[in-house]
Amino acid sequence: MIVIVDERETVKEGYSSLFGREGVPITGFGGSEFGEWVATAADADIKSVGAVLIGECDSQHVSPRAxxxxxxxxxxxxxxxxxxxNTLRLFEAGVDDVVRKPVHIRELLARISAIRRRQSQDPGYTQIGPLRIFADGRDPEVDGAPLPLPRRERRILEFLAANYGRRVTKSQVFNAIYGIFDDEVEENVVESHISKLRKKLREKLGFDPIDSKRFLGYRLNV
Structure with missing residues (x-):
């Protein structure tokens, strides 16, 4: 989930629409409500945040160091x-990057992915058997050949790969794909997405790589 902090509703709505087209959940806050949320949110909710974008807001309530x-x-x-x-001031405040507007959503996603790689020395993809799964919006590959997937299915596969070796619940998958504040979509939609995803993976791999257990959740098993 991407979080954008900006006082302007039109800006938050615009980014919500643009990120939504890329299959990335986003939620928007004003400065003061974001400061309160960061200080009080449960660890599980904070862990669902993939990046924080700071636009026009009161810096008193939005501290990168906090x-x-x-x-x-x-x-x-x-x-x-x-x-x-202004650029130097923002870096001194503790941000990881400063991007001048206007900027394309895919560039933002690429910058987020680049920062993560620098933080973890990650090569930018997860290799699991014949599967190569990227974290920057590219389609996965099977034995080097691209496997085109709809954005929701691609995001689910990325989330399962990021949690390889661990089982994740349906709620965790839903929060990663739709965001923790989306109450317009039923959580059961996850089952439909995973059913379609595992069918495509089964056709390419020759076996079902997604292990599911009732009440316990899902795990990528290659």
Whole structure:
């Protein structure tokens, strides 16, 4: 889930629509409500944050260093002031990157992925048997050949790969794909997405790579 902090409703709605087209859940906050949420949210909710985008808001309530105390997710400032002084001020405040608007959503996703790789020395993909699963929106590969997937199924596969070796519940998958604040979609939609995903993987691999157990959840098993 991507979090954007901005006082303008039109900006939050715009990013919600654009990230939604890429299959990435996003939620928006004003500055003061975000500061309160970061300080009081449950660890499980904080862990669902993939990145924080900071737009126009009161810096008194939005401190990159305070965010860092709760999560290692990338913190990116969206700057509308194209000046060296402003850029340096934002870096000094503790952000990981400063991006000048306007910026394409795919560029933001690429920057988020790059920051994560630098943080973890991650090559940018997870190799599990013949499966190569990327974390930057690219389709996975099976034995080097691309496997085109709809965005929700691709995101589910990325989440399962990120938790390889662990079982994840339906609620955890739902939160990762739709966000923790989406109450317009039923959680059971996860079962439909996974059913379609495992069928496509089975056709390519010759076996079912997703192990599921009632009440316990799902695990990628290659």
């Amino acid at each position: 965010i860092r105390e709760r999560t290692g997710a990338p913190v990116i400032a969206l700057s509308e002031q194209h000046s060296l002084e």
